[in-house]
Amino acid sequence: MSSITYLEAIREAQYEALRDNPEVFLYGQDIGTFGGAFKATKNLGREFPGRVFDAPISEDAMIGMAVGAAVEGARPIVEMQFADFSSVGFNQIVNQAATLYWRTNTPCPVTIRLPSGGTAGSGPFHSQSMESIYAHYPGLVILTPATVEDAYWMLLDSVKLDDPVIYCEHKFLYYHLKADGFGQRMPIGKARIARPGRDATIVTYSAMLHESLRAAEELRLDGYEVEVVDLRSVKPMDTDTILASVARTGRLLVVGESFPWGGATAEVIARVSSEAFHLLDAPPLRLNSKDTPIPYHPNLWKAHRPTTASISAELRKLLRY
Amino acid sequence: MTLSDKIVTSMPSQGFEDLRHDFLKALRCMILSRTLEDKLGSLYRAGGRIVGGVYLGRGQEAFSAAAGIHLRWGRDIYGPLIRDQAGRIAFGEPVLDAMRTYLGVSTGPMRGRDGNIHRGRPQVGYMAMISHLGSLLAVVGGALFARRLRGTLGDSVGATSIGDGGTSTGAFHEGLNFAAVEKLPLVVSVANNQFAYSTPTHRQYACEDLVDRARGYGVGGHQVDGTDLLACVQVFRTAFQRARAGEGPQMVVGRLLRLGGHGEHDDASYVPDLQKHSHEGRDCLVVAQGQAVDLGWATPQELRQWEKEARKEVDQALAQVSKEPVPDPYRESWQALSTTALMEGQER
Numbered sequence: 001m002s003s004i005t006y007l008e009a010i011r012e013a014q015y016e017a018l019r020d021n022p023e024v025f026l027y028g029q030d031i032g033t034f035g036g037a038f039k040a041t042k043n044l045g046r047e048f049p050g051r052v053f054d055a056p057i058s059e060d061a062m063i064g065m066a067v068g069a070a071v072e073g074a075r076p077i078v079e080m081q082f083a084d085f086s087s088v089g090f091n092q093i094v095n096q097a098a099t100l101y102w103r104t105n106t107p108c109p110v111t112i113r114l115p116s117g118g119t120a121g122s123g124p125f126h127s128q129s130m131e132s133i134y135a136h137y138p139g140l141v142i143l144t145p146a147t148v149e150d151a152y153w154m155l156l157d158s159v160k161l162d163d164p165v166i167y168c169e170h171k172f173l174y175y176h177l178k179a180d181g182f183g184q185r186m187p188i189g190k191a192r193i194a195r196p197g198r199d200a201t202i203v204t205y206s207a208m209l210h211e212s213l214r215a216a217e218e219l220r221l222d223g224y225e226v227e228v229v230d231l232r233s234v235k236p237m238d239t240d241t242i243l244a245s246v247a248r249t250g251r252l253l254v255v256g257e258s259f260p261w262g263g264a265t266a267e268v269i270a271r272v273s274s275e276a277f278h279l280l281d282a283p284p285l286r287l288n289s290k291d292t293p294i295p296y297h298p299n300l301w302k303a304h305r306p307t308t309a310s311i312s313a314e315l316r317k318l319l320r321y
Numbered sequence: 322m323t324l325s326d327k328i329v330t331s332m333p334s335q336g337f338e339d340l341r342h343d344f345l346k347a348l349r350c351m352i353l354s355r356t357l358e359d360k361l362g363s364l365y366r367a368g369g370r371i372v373g374g375v376y377l378g379r380g381q382e383a384f385s386a387a388a389g390i391h392l393r394w395g396r397d398i399y400g401p402l403i404r405d406q407a408g409r410i411a412f413g414e415p416v417l418d419a420m421r422t423y424l425g426v427s428t429g430p431m432r433g434r435d436g437n438i439h440r441g442r443p444q445v446g447y448m449a450m451i452s453h454l455g456s457l458l459a460v461v462g463g464a465l466f467a468r469r470l471r472g473t474l475g476d477s478v479g480a481t482s483i484g485d486g487g488t489s490t491g492a493f494h495e496g497l498n499f500a501a502v503e504k505l506p507l508v509v510s511v512a513n514n515q516f517a518y519s520t521p522t523h524r525q526y527a528c529e530d531l532v533d534r535a536r537g538y539g540v541g542g543h544q545v546d547g548t549d550l551l552a553c554v555q556v557f558r559t560a561f562q563r564a565r566a567g568e569g570p571q572m573v574v575g576r577l578l579r580l581g582g583h584g585e586h587d588d589a590s591y592v593p594d595l596q597k598h599s600h601e602g603r604d605c606l607v608v609a610q611g612q613a614v615d616l617g618w619a620t621p622q623e624l625r626q627w628e629k630e631a632r633k634e635v636d637q638a639l640a641q642v643s644k645e646p647v648p649d650p651y652r653e654s655w656q657a658l659s660t661t662a663l664m665e666g667q668e669r
């Protein structure tokens with residue numbers, strides 16, 4: 001198979017979901033003829049007439065309608081134009097979709113695609129990472145694919161799941177990240193050792209996986225072997241794989257792109273600290289973006305989010321302890 | 322009566338002398354706006370200088386400026402949106418604010434923290450839009466509400482804008498309903514440019530015309546041909562008069578066409594040629610210049626002169642801003658609270 005991008009993987013998974021199950025339909029702004037703001041649904045409207053719909057700019061109604069459709073047995077995939085705009089549909093996500101099964105024993109197979117994360121020049125309202133916000137609510141599955149393979153398999157799995165899925169696809173990876181094929185399917189809920197090591201563990205997910213892998217490579221030049229764990233899904237979180245890695249290395253750095261207060265990175269630290277305090281040779285560290293909205297100017301943006309350089313600096317701190 | 326009969330379209334043969342001043346003021350803002358936006362578009366295409374998107378108001382200048390000229394900087398409240406460069410200029414925003422925000426320099430009102438159209442100076446009643454459509458309406462309403470509460474409302478008025486797509490948001494409905502309940506002196510411009518990004522209006526709303534909604538909210542409704550500056554000036558004058566006179570919110574729906582992409586990254590190939598050549602696809606600037614000459618309000622020489630002055634102003638702004646400092650992450654305060662004492666250590 002020729003080289004395929006992360007974005008193409010997302011498109012391909014939607015193609016196959018539509019092809020394989022007549023209950024699947026797509027709903028989102030500009031996703032029909034136009035193929036979506038990022039072209040994640042390019043040509044799908046033509047290939048599946050009557051199953052790809054342009055939505056009005058009404059995120060609340062878009063999510064609400066998907067929940068209603070799911071009750072009737074449909075398996076909608078809803079595209080938010082940017083993750084940031086899902087805040088407008090927040091009520092329907094956390095109160096309607098997330099509680100439906102628990103309250104009424106009715107499954108809610110809705111997939112909500114969130115084009116997430118920062119890119120240079122996108123500013124405070126087109127850059128957000130919302131996995132931690134949604135992970136806080138019971139009743140939602142939060143996926144954060146970092147590879148082309150995961151982008152593909154996890155989206156296919158989302159559609160098959162009988163629970164609402166927040167599928168966080170990172171815009172920074174759309175065009176640059178490529179693979180030769182879709183590889184092996186790994187089940188949702190399992191973390192992956194993206195790079196083995198023995199001196200320290202980085203736990204991360206989504207675009208930060210790639211910054212972390214580069215940082216680990218930098219540290220190799222100093223003679224350190226850093227293990228990198230890709231969470232793949234923020235919720236459920238694979239605590240066993242994390243603990244096994246920390247047992248090997250004794251040192252932990254957790255990296256995430258979202259805001260620093262609480263969230264996925266804090267959750268990892270909390271679990272490791274309470275369940276495996278005795279395994280740690282150094283206080284666990286975490287690195288997130290800064291505690292301000294996401295800045296527009298690239299100079300500020302690069303300093304706001306974790307980068308290879310800032311991750312390397314944290315790693316050195318961790319290894320010196 | 323067909324839809325087009327209801328829309329106010331001016332006929333230059335009638336006497337419009339009392340509109341002359343407003344018209345010419347709006348026209349000069351339109352010229353400056355177009356000149357500035359042409360420059361921003363070419364900077365974007367040249368690459369390197371502007372990071373992120375460029376969103377232009379080409380084709381909407383008449384509708385936007387005709388609202389903006391009724392607003393007084395420092396006294397009224399304005400919450401412009403994505404295609405309101407002309408209205409911003411008419412309100413009194415210096416060209417430098419736009420240039421500095423697009424180039425992200427630290428001297429601008431947004432200091433590189435936010436960019437492009439997401440700019441304003443709220444402390445002088447000039448709201449800085451967030452991207453989430455519809456959400457500014459209630460904010461402008463809230464500012465008016467507070468002024469009335471404090472007894473400082475006087476004759477001040479608020480204005481904000483939305484596109485056909487933005488009218489589908491819950492925030493727009495809630496905001497307009499609230500403003501109507503409170504009978505606020507607010508003018509809401511609805512620029513129906515036929516597309517929301519790529520989505521045509523028939524996938525956006527099912528009423529015959531967006532102005533039909535005004536009645537449902539209990540607000541004044543006005544329709545205008547958004548390509549016709551003279552008509553826009555006339556209609557907005559009425560709308561602002563009514564809002565200031567205590568008649569509650571006024572909704573002005575302009576029919577026009579976005580003469581370009583959603584942003585400069587978008588070739589808008591989804592806009593059918595037929596629509597581009599329709600009445601609403603006319604270039605409002607060309608129409609307005611023709612009206613000015615026909616009415617004897619400006620000579621072609623004067624128009625060229627105004628264009629020249631606009632180019633000079635824009636070139637000077639660019640030259641100046643190019644020398645200004647870009648943000649330095651090491652000097653940035655990284656502080657999102659005004660209460661410094663409550664800021665936590667920020668590294669992690």
Ligand SMILES: Cc1ncc(C[n+]2csc(CCOP(=O)(O)OP(=O)(O)O)c2C)c(N)n1
Nearest residue numbers: 081085452453454484485486487516517518
């Ligand atoms: C709540 C929300 N959802 C989605 C978007 C993404 N978006 C930005 S502009 C736009 C189209 C806006 O169309 P319209 O309101 O008609 O204004 P126009 O661009 O035509 O001037 C969309 C969908 C947004 N800004 N806010």
